[in-house]
Amino acid sequence: MVKTKGTRFFIFTFLFIPVIHLLVFSYIPILSNIYLSFTNYNGVNPPKWVGLRNYARIFTDPQxxxxxxxxxxxxxxxxxxxxFAFILAIFVNGKFKYINFFKGVLIIPYLLNGVIISTIFIIFFNNSGTLNSxxxxxxxxxxxxxxLQNLRLVNPAIASIxxxxxxxxxxxxxxGGLQAIPTELYEAASIDGCTxxxxxxxxxxxSIVNILFINIILSISGSIQVFEIPYIMMNGANGTATPVIQIQQSAFYENRVGFAAALxxxxFVIVVITVNIQRIFDKRGNVYL
Known part of the structure; x- marks a missing residue:
């Protein structure tokens, strides 16, 4: 009995700090944010309840x-x-002498800091920059x-980055998914005369439909949360603002914390819905994210 109580206490002490950390830095801020989204809180004065006014403005204001x-x-x-990524993966799949070097080169843009990328493409899209040259x-x-000054092209230009x-x-x-496919399948297909x-x-x-679906989900959720590049390059000017940029501006520049919380x-809801679409396909086709 003593051993059982001691074991339980030992487990409890290990779980206590992570649970408190999760509550303080995750769940409590989320609940607080939900509450503030129904108020006119400006970061200084006590919040006043305004109901669905902030949400109504999001859905009715064209801005x-x-x-x-x-x-x-x-x-x-x-x-x-x-x-393009899929075609490239198909092309280099199999025996490729310099594949490790090739993979290292391709991943460099993803590893670059957003400030560096923004600087590169500000020059690239400049009137005397690389693209015009x-x-x-x-x-x-x-x-x-x-x-970047053309109101019709600035968003597709930045998005193309x-x-x-x-x-x-x-x-x-x-x-990685293609490499996991047994070569025997291709050999059997070749014997059967498949092109x-x-x-x-x-x-x-x-064989890689799971990976394809994961990439699609990540692309959609990432698109909804995009912030870094358009903010650094344009600061939301010329109609390039995204929801996350507007959240930052509303909360810290316009002192509309309640509206920023609603946005x-x-x-958050859109991202959760997007990810849960994956759960539906998970039940049908074992797609894991």
């Missing part, structure tokens, strides 16, 4: 609806990003412009 429309550009560019070299100087930054990560995930495209369609894609709850 805030545009924040979520801006995120669609990041979701759109994720499509060619994933396609290439266009002029190809005789397409009429297309050269201030890309994600292709360069994340395709290496997607490539490594696809490549390379048929092998990709009937062996490669079905953060909306982002």
């Amino acid at each position: 805030y609806l545009q924040l979520f429309r801006n995120c669609l550009w990041y979701i759109i560019v994720a499509i060619p990003q994933l396609i 290439i266009l002029r070299l190809l005789g397409l100087g009429g297309l050269a412009q201030q890309w 994600s292709i360069w930054r994340y395709y290496g990560l997607n490539f490594l995930m696809f490549f 390379k495209l048929q092998e990709i369609r009937y062996i490669s894609i079905p 953060s709850i909306m982002v």
Whole structure:
């Protein structure tokens, strides 16, 4: 009996600190944020209950609806990003002499600091930058412009940076999945007269569908939470603000903490819904995230 009580006390002492840490730094802040989202709290005066006013403004004000429309550009560019990463993984799958060096080079953009990436592409999209120089070299100087000042092109231009930054990560995930496929399957398919495209369609894609789905979920949730690059490059100007940028500006520049809390709850809910879509597919096809 003494041994049982001692064991329980020993387990309790080990669990106590992590549980307290989880409550103080996770659950209590989330509950506090939910409460503040129903108030007009400005960070100084006591919060006053305003009900659903903050949420109503998010859904009815075109200015805030545009924040979520801006995120669609990041979701759109994720499509060619994933396609390019998959094609590249298929191309180098198998015996490739310098594969380790190749993987190291591809992952570099993902490892770079956001400030460095932003600086690179501010120069790239500048009027006298790399993109316009290439266009002029190809005789397409009429297309050269201030890309970050064009209200129609600034969002797709900034979103396209994600292709360069994340395709290496997607490539490594696809490549790892392809490497796990038994070579006997390809050998049997080759004996049966399957073409390379048929092998990709009937062996490669079905074998890495889990990884493909995970990449899609990560791309969508990441697009909703995008902050770093558009904030550093434009500070939300020229219609480039995203929900997270607006949360930061509302809370720390406009002293509208209650509204910022409501917007953060909306982002949280969208991300949770996106991730839970994976749970549905998990029951159908054992897709793990």
